Amino acid sequence: MTPRRVAVTGMGLICPLGRDPEAVFRDMIAGRSGVSALDAFDTTGFEVKVAARVRDFDPGAALPGELGAFLERGLDRKTAFGLAAAGDALASAFGAAAPSSVPPARRGVHLATGLTSTEVPEAEQDFLAHLDGRGAYDPRSAGRAAARNDGLFAYRHMTDLCAALVARRAGAAGPVLTNHGACAAAAQAIGHAFHDLREGEIDLAVCGGFESMIHPFGVLSFALLGALSTTTDRPPEAVSRPFDRTRDGFVIGEGAAMFVLEPLDLALARGARPLAEIVGYGSSLDAFRVTAPAPHGAGAARAMRSALRDAGLPPEAVGYINAHGTATPLNDAHETEAIRAVFGGPGRAPPVSSTKSMIGHAVAAAGAVEGVAVVQALRHQVLPPTLNLRDPDPECDLDYVPLVGRPASFEYAVSNSFGFGGQNASLVFRRWEGPA
Template sequence: MVRNRVVVTGMGAVTPLGATKDQLWENLIAGKSGIDFITKVNRDDFPVKVAGEIKDWDPQLYIDKKETKRMDLFTQYAVGAAKMAVEDAGLNIDDQNADKVGVWVGSGIGGLETYEEQFRKFLAKGYRRVSPFFVPMLIPDMAAGQISIQLGAKGINSCTVTACATGTNSIGDAFKVIERGDAEAMITGGAEAPLTNMAFAGFSTARALSFNEDPQTASRPFDKDRDGFVMGEGAGILVLESLDSALARGADIYAEIVGYGSTGDAYHITAPAPEGEGAQRAMKQAIEDADLKPDQIDYINAHGTSTPFNDKFETTVIKAVFQAHANELLISSTKSMTGHLLGAAGGVEAIAAIKAIETGIVPPTINYQTPDPECDLDYVPNEARRKTIDVALSNSLGFGGHNATLIFKKYLA
């Protein structure tokens, strides 16, 4: 079977570091943090005090006011980022190509804010006061559905839900759709709006979140004093396109997507498999899929959640997969600045990996102060670094034992 080459022609982002991809990138390479004190819930109710909130979001820049009221926040973020990405790609979707443009956008949780709000109405006033839009606003696939409706994309339309691996799996699955010839272009990534009472309650009782009350130091991947992740919200969306389609319309190309790996741990609902065995296989699959050797990888955008287990095991995984080359790799966790965007993380981090290829600048891991003997690789501490990046790899790992890896490469004709 002929495998179509697939390239990235558009990107859009809504994140705690800014409501555009350019704001995101400028703040990432400046080492700025988007983490601050929680305002969306009463932080006195929780041991967690900080989060990566979006503070400058205006949905009416992208969505009609009436339609906005029928979308949960995660869907608003997704539609906004998708419209930015399609505009960035210069992709015109019309009757000539609509059935060849698909959407594959996931969410790890979906409309949690909508669920809480409508359940309160149900308890207080009964079922008749529950919105008729409750279910369409709640379900995770509605981000993909609304993007399709808003943009007129009539190709394959799907939603991946693999917890924190959602965005990466979505992009990988969309990549394969184009590669095998089932679409010419795909709008793909992840979206999440989880900053609600129940999300803070659940992650707090699971002791997954950082209880550090200092916004500037709470997210500290690979640092010895890390104590949990900082929850964030947003969306990261790419436009993927067959190379033939991109060349035919004279599109600018950011990078080529060349590898995808996806595995399951079959081990535990939240803990990674011993030695990160499943993540190892995902990375090896992606490298093999890309027809590359491990020593051809220049940069890894790590999952790097700032939890004790994840960062230790991801370091172990990188060493196992790359052997001696692990010490030559540049590795960073942009979650140190954005927080953990759950199902949106893979989309946002794919943008960071692609921009590293495009600009030759690797974003840092900020708040790295105290080295951990069990995390002893080059995490690009605290300051961005200039280096030519030809190949970048991005990892995402999710509850349920989901592991996903993407590989992007500098485009060469």
């Protein structure tokens, strides 16, 4: 069949700057930061002191009543984020109405998330019960703990629970998938949903990512990998500084973002108002090392080229790139090199910015949360800035929209997400030109 155009008709966002995509974007273009002191747990003796945490979020209120107390007790933080964002996205696309004109088998759910939950109370309950009297690991203790099962162990560690619940809420009986592509995961979920819609597999998709790793095990793991900023001589909101000469790692974030996607013709026929179009998706593998990105950003460049080819666009059509821009020394240098290879050097490449400077790195949800920023940038024709970029790195010589947002006139934007292990993904969004 002829490829169909794909419209974004709904968005839901839970991020450190808030839950309302309009207000969050206003904060972004004003250069406000959602990074603050890491107070989720006691960090005495630990070198990481900041995080971009979602505040004022009540998981209980995020849940639909029909889930009941059982799941409410077992639900972990990231799954609650995901459900809340999906609910907001469906409400923004359909209001109170259900998407009843689309048969259930033609509705899909493509989500992305990271590891199973290791929040502290759960870790205590689920793992420390596995010790013998001397504190050594004893599988027999693990067995006895499982035999005494409180019914919640599995739900705490069920990373496909969110997709199953979102599918139920959206009435989806088509493809329901959750992927684990590390930091590229949410972009991959959106990309696969986009392809399924474009190619006529389905007529409605809920897609995006949800993540929360601001717990001791998550922060410790990234710290051991040397990926996190250990800056303490700046205020928290000034720590995340992508493309800056002094950058020293990322600030861990959390949250969720979900999109409702529909074929443009069906969306317009039902009177929906498109927020943007998605026109391209591409991915690649570094196949280099598990510990470092490929030299010269070769994998990242392949992902961007693959997305542009998929969109049928020349590089010069792109007016903005939302960078992966983690603020690790390697990522930002490699990503810059990759953008130069695909789009040309300074003066030829479009403006690039990293919204991680304000909301941190939402890990598996990053591509979705940043996708919302891209859609808002297209709608408002304003580029969100790279906060804290005051001392440009000579190796990073592109236009990174430092400090505050900038009005621009542009039709296409690329969003990059690159994962540990060398999984890379790029999405191409298009401004919706019709009546808004």
